[in-house]
Amino acid sequence: GIRSPFRELGITKAQIRKLSAALGLPTANKPAMPCLATRIPYGNRITLEKIKMIEAAEEFIHSLGLQVIRVRHHEISTGALARLETGSVELVQLCAEPSLFKQIADKLLEIGYAHVCLDMQGYRMGSLHESFEKVSKK
Structure with a gap:
């Protein structure tokens, strides 16, 4: 433990x-700031490479002035996916400024993500539990 x-x-x-x-x-x-390992779903291997990607992504996004942000790291068949969860203010800002989202997406692709998406539900504490709980209830 x-x-x-x-x-x-x-x-x-x-x-x-x-x-x-x-x-x-x-x-x-x-x-x-919660441990960066909390950005990786249950059952997925936590590696230094993933942690460094998450850290670099969040630091870059914070440097742009966005405060409430979590980069959720998912492994899918076509590569690493960065799912961005933001606060309501940041969500509105990113939707209103497509060039800002493009700037973020370009940087995350440079960091090593194959895909970048914005979670329209926004930041939810414990969101990685959601899919785990749905599977557990079946």
């Missing part, structure tokens, strides 16, 4: 932030 040293010691996120600030660490006020 995966160990969580801070949790095992009973240290909370608030305590970590307070200690980080006291030590003058630049990450003290950094927004929470």
